[in-house]
Amino acid sequence: MKPWLDSYPSDVPHTVDVDAYDSVLGLFRDAIAKFPDHVAIECFGASLTFRELDNESDALAHALQSRYGVAKGDRIAVMLPNIFAYPIALLAVLKTGAVQVNVNPLYTPRELEHQLNDSGAETILVYSGSAPSLAAIRHQTSITRVITVNPGDGTALSIPGSDIPEDLGDYTPLANLLAEHAGKRPQAVPLAGDDVLFLQYTGGTTGPSKGATxxxxxxxxxxxxxxxxxxxxNEPGAEVVVLALPMYHIFGLMIFVAYAAIGSKAILIPNPRDMDAYLAAIKDAGFSVIGGVNTLYAGMTKHPLFKQVDLSRYKVAFGGGSKIFPSTSEAWKAHTGAHIVEGFGLSETAPILTLNLMGQDRFSGTVGYPVPSTDVKVVDDNEQEVPIGTPGELCASGPQVMRGYWNRIQETEAAFTRDGYFKTGDVAVMHPDGQFEIVDRKKDMILVSGFNVYPNEIEAVAAELPEVAEAACIGIPDEKTGERIRLFVAPVAGADVDEEALISHCRQSLASYKVPKEVTVLEELPKSNVGKILRKDLRDL
Incomplete structure (x- = not known):
């Protein structure tokens, strides 16, 4: 039963040919051949054409192979914001047949150490501003080769980066590699659809983060x-895409790949939180496509400069990563004439499972229809499908669904139903016309500005303080970030918990979006009869 197929427009196929290309490199090769002189990347007022992107990535791929001995299947960590070096690195990794491990450049040393060791990466491209985090833990990881990156690398721009700490150890600047290997081509590596391309790390409620393969x-x-x-x-060679979403996040990464594959120009936004600089960068760009989370769109519509943005070629805004609020979409429509097109997906699904259609007169409040070649169902705790309109766990199958978690057999088995559907962990209902609406999250995951935050990680950090006996956190609604983190702690008998000191401690070990914004001290946290802390009871306090 796939009622959504009856709602598809006549020009939307029910299935896609997933073997139309041998590899993602084939997608890029197609665009480079058709649009060599089109601008592929724009950032900091400069640009790279597809031909130039191809040449720069050739140089880096040659360096990776000839200087570092990178071979097919090796893991290469890429710890970069949205700057020129990111697409250069992506295309170079593709050409070597290696596996790209996407790393958030805001990670603390503790978070970075786990991801590097879990992936087994031996090579890392690291933004100069993130080098101190790497320096703090490099010798506890498998990393043997470090390539440092500054904002203008890959172009003629000379934009200074941060100072590299002395204790980082041996490293090579990316600019040096690109200069030394300019004009050289890497050795061709055979690629196939089943070859691993990305390790996209996603947290877990019962343990450390896992790499979606x-x-x-x-x-x-x-x-x-x-x-x-x-x-x-998706007009070939004609779209201009604003990439405010970080490409180390699966949403931003997928948008870049999809639009680069048809010869689009991508405007990279290194720091969308600087709304003045961000809007100045896109004001006269004549963009047609943008992707973002609720926070981004809300901030744009409330900023006075947004009224000056050229919307003459605007087509669509895609929303995901966190729930798009109806008020945000209404404000967006008031400026642009169209609602935000909301979708749903996860790191494990590459990411899009469902998507609304363009041109809707009203904001649907749903995450739309399953995309072609995708089957979605809603099941109960016994993995039996529930009737239409009945809440249950949303499960999906399709060619975009991961094969499993990197080196985690048990977690992989637990993530799929007996008949092979991926269990998203989200509670949803299916509407009669085949649209899906997310009702709640089955897990205790918290979404802060589109980023997954998992309570166990925060609680473990809080509990490191000797005066903290118990800790539990929940997400509470926030107009700016979707949710913010409220941490509850109970002190050790006779001790006092300094709330500001606790937050400061968390800030040292957690990325900024994971740091609690509020701390509540209780004499004792609510527990079940077996001693399990009941987060659901904390929501009533």
């Missing part, structure tokens, strides 16, 4: 699914 076929499938579902905003 995404293949070339996963990304090819999602690119073609997206392209076929939104044909009006």
């Amino acid at each position: 995404l293949s070339h076929r996963n990304l090819i499938a999602n690119t073609l699914q997206f392209r076929s579902f939104i044909p009006a905003a």
Whole structure:
């Protein structure tokens, strides 16, 4: 039963050919051949054409192979914001046949150490501003080769980066590698759809973060699914895309790949939190496509400069990562004439599972229809499908769904139903026309500005303080970030908890979006009869 197929427009196919390309490199090769002189990347007022992007990535790929001995299947960590070096690195990794480990450049040393060791990465491209975090833990990881990156690397721009700490150890600046290997081509590596392309790390409620293993076929499938579902905003060689979403996040990464594959220009935004600089960068760009989370769109519509942004070529805004509020979409429509097109997906699904259609007169409040070649169902705790309109766990299958978690057999088995559907952990209902609405999260995950935050990690950090006996955190609604983190603690008998000191401690070990904004001290936290802390009871306090 797939009622959503009856709601598809006549120009949207029910399935896509996931074997149309052998690899994601094939998608890029196609765009480079068709649009060599089109601008591929724009940032800091400079640009790279597809031909130039190809040449720069050739140089880096040659360096990785000839100087560092990188071979097919090796893991390469990429710890970069949205700057020129990111797409250069991505294309270079593709050409070597290696596996890209996407790393948040805001990670603390503790978070970075786990991801590097879990992935087994031996090579890392690291933004100069993130080098101190790497320096603090490098010798506890498998990293043997470090390439440092400054904002203008890959172009003629000379933009200074941060000072590299002396205790980082041996490293090579990316600019040096690009200069030394300019004009050289890497050795060709055979690629296939089943080859692993990305390790996209996602947290877990019962343990450390896990690497979702995404293949070339996963990304090819999602690119073609997206392209076929939104044909009006996928005109080859004509789209201009604003990439305010970080490319180390699966949402931003997928948008870049999908639009680069059709020869689009991507405007990279290194820091969308600087709203003045961000809007100045896109004001005269004549962009047609943008992706973002609720926080981004709300901030844009409330900023006075947004009224000056050129919307003459605007087509669509995609929303995901966190729930789009109706008020935000209404404000967006008042400026642009169209609602935000909301979708749903996860790191494990590369990411798009469902998406609304363009051109809707009203904001649906749903996450839309399953994209082509995707099956979605809602099940009860016994994995039996529930009737339409009945809440249950949303489960999905399709060529965009990961093969499993990196080196985690048990977690992989637990993530799928007996008949092979991925369990998203989200509670949803299916509407009669096949649209899906997310009701709640089955897990205790918290969404802060589109980033997954998992309570156990924060609680473990809080409990490191000797005066803290118990800790539990929940997400509470926040107009700016979707949710903010409220931490509850109970002190050790006879001790006092300094709330500011606790937050400061968390800030040292957690990325900024994971740091609690509020701390409540209780004499004792509510527990079940077996001693399990009851987060649901904390929500009533």
